[in-house]
Amino acid sequence: MxxxxxxxxxxxxxxxxxxxxxxxxxxxxxxxxxxxxxxxxxxxxxxxxxxxxxxxxxxxxxxxxxxxxxxxxxxxxxxxxxxxxxxxxxxxxxxxxxxxxxxxxxxxxxxxxxxxxxxxxxxxALDATYPLVVEILPQALQIVLDRLTSAWPDAVLKLRMSNQKDGAVTSENGNLLADMQFSSVPDWQQLNIQVKMIPGIVEHSLFxxxxxxxxxxxxxxxxxxxxxxxxx
Missing domain, CATH: 3.40.50.1360 (Rossmann fold)
Known part of the structure; x- marks a missing residue:
């Protein structure tokens, strides 16, 4: 092959x-x-x-x-x-x-x-197969999750948890990672800007x-x- x-x-x-x-x-x-x-x-x-x-x-x-x-x-x-x-x-x-x-x-x-x-x-065209991954400052976790849920109520948000230790997965920057799985295809251009505008979000995985x-x-x-x- x-x-x-x-x-x-x-x-x-x-x-x-x-x-x-x-x-x-x-x-x-x-x-x-x-x-x-x-x-x-x-x-x-x-x-x-x-x-x-x-x-x-x-x-x-x-x-x-x-x-x-x-x-x-x-x-x-x-x-x-x-x-x-x-x-x-x-x-x-x-x-x-x-x-x-x-x-x-x-x-x-x-x-x-x-x-x-x-x-x-x-x-x-991009579909909803893969989640958007959001890197979040730990001190902003709850407000970020709340803002994301309010803006995209049909999306499923899941904090990445480690299977090697007790607790959440952290990025190389020491921040938390959350997967945002959409049930339908969002407006990618709007999403790109809107997610980044939420205080406490470092970056997201849409390029x-x-x-x-x-x-x-x-x-x-x-x-x-x-x-x-x-x-x-």
Whole structure:
């Protein structure tokens, strides 16, 4: 069976040039891309790599690559990452890892933010399959939950709880994470703004029209998709 994520990573790899500063998210496709970088002596010795993911950072350091902390960088040439789902406008939902705040910071630094993965991630319009993940300051938990419930009464809100210890899951920033599962498709543009306006919310996992292109692979081969859904 073909490894579509590997095929997408091969195309993404061709976009990287020596001397660039590259941002990396998390996931299988990103790890494939890291393996290609480390096996290319010219790139491995010249590119600076910045990641939003603890696991990716550990992998980069394990292989002796040139890693910098995000706090030491103000510009990225390209930020590569995956997502759970994205649409024809390249609006993406990144609900799984709960590191969307760090991911958005790196995406906003980049001249290009490129989504990668298999073509099952693409849908013409986002649906309500995946939850919106909200990062919340602990002291604002109750007021945030109340405001979210009032604004979207049909959505189901669930605080992420740990199965490894007693208590809630916390983000890398020490904040709480809540999943917001919609029963019907919301207005994504309005949601993007309205959720961020609630005091106590640090960030949410909707990446509204932030990506510049997507590289996806499937049975029909590899496609590069631009925000207006031109395929070339």
């Amino acid at each position: 073909a490894d579509y994520k590997l095929e997408a990573a091969k195309v993404a790899f061709k976009l990287i040039k020596t001397g660039q500063t590259i941002g990396l998210g998390a996931g299988t496709t990103v790890f494939h891309l890291v393996d290609m970088i480390r096996q290319d002596e010219a790139l491995a010795g010249s590119v600076i790599l910045v990641s939003s993911s603890f696991k990716t950072n550990a992998y980069l350091l394990q292989h002796g690559l040139n890693v910098k902390a995000a706090s030491m960088v103000k510009y990225l040439d390209i930020y590569f990452d995956g997502c759970d789902q994205f649409d024809s406008g390249l609006t993406a939902l990144k609900s799984g890892g709960g590191i969307h705040t760090s991911e958005k910071i790196l995406a906003s630094m980049a001249a290009e933010f490129i989504l990668m993965g298999d073509d099952a991630k693409f849908t013409p 509204y029209r932030m990506a510049s292109k997507a590289i996806i692979a499937g049975e029909g081969g590899v496609r590069i998709i631009s925000p207006d859904y031109k395929v070339y």
